[in-house]
Amino acid sequence: xxxxxxxxxxxxxxxxxxxxxxxxxxxxxxxxxxxxxxxxxxxxxxxxxxxxxxxxxxxxxxxxxxxxxxxxxxxxxxxxxxxxxxxxxxxxxxxxxxxxxxxxxxxxxxxxxxxxxxxxxxxxxxxxxxxxxxxxxxxxxxxxxxxxxxxxxxxxxxxxxxxxxxxxxxxxxxxxxxxxxxxxxxxxxxxxxxxxx
Ligand code: IMP
Numbered sequence: 001x002x003x004x005x006x007x008x009x010x011x012x013x014x015x016x017x018x019x020x021x022x023x024x025x026x027x028x029x030x031x032x033x034x035x036x037x038x039x040x041x042x043x044x045x046x047x048x049x050x051x052x053x054x055x056x057x058x059x060x061x062x063x064x065x066x067x068x069x070x071x072x073x074x075x076x077x078x079x080x081x082x083x084x085x086x087x088x089x090x091x092x093x094x095x096x097x098x099x100x101x102x103x104x105x106x107x108x109x110x111x112x113x114x115x116x117x118x119x120x121x122x123x124x125x126x127x128x129x130x131x132x133x134x135x136x137x138x139x140x141x142x143x144x145x146x147x148x149x150x151x152x153x154x155x156x157x158x159x160x161x162x163x164x165x166x167x168x169x170x171x172x173x174x175x176x177x178x179x180x181x182x183x184x185x186x187x188x189x190x191x192x193x194x195x196x197x
Pocket of ligand 1: 012043070071072073074085087088096119153154155156157169181183
């Protein structure tokens, strides 16, 4: 079964741009929940997989075409894995500049002085008949002592320095970030699945 059309269940412009860029070479027409003016789905799960599926399955059933969703977040060792699944809500009024200040302040207060962190992502593909597949990706790195210059990316990118690099995600081109990011890795597995169909 070949997939020619997919809906990406997200209203996050940063994520939408990344997913469209990753799927463009496959000739799949990707529309987002934002493009289609679909309502936001409440994410009340407690894991990335649960939240990802809540979004993809709700929209696939509503509109009757296969739908993908991602749920992702930043897990900081010194904060026992927070903000994790709550990464979007952790930022006051979804202002990530303030969210990054909050993160740095909480790390400062923590007795655990590790700077280690990782981004996790679970991409789910839901079919209108209820069947689904999950694809996971993770990237390890460190939290910089302060926001680093750079205007690429979104969310917590200016604070996250992937292992093996000395620049943050906000200083990398979209292509370079996609090659190693949690979302890029999960999407690579998703693309391999699509090619196996
Ligand atoms: P959700 O998956 O829509 O619940 O949102 C996850 C949140 O995690 C985003 O709003 C960002 O704050 C953060 N996040 C996820 N992926 C990235 C990324 O690639 N860079 C920076 N922040 C991210």
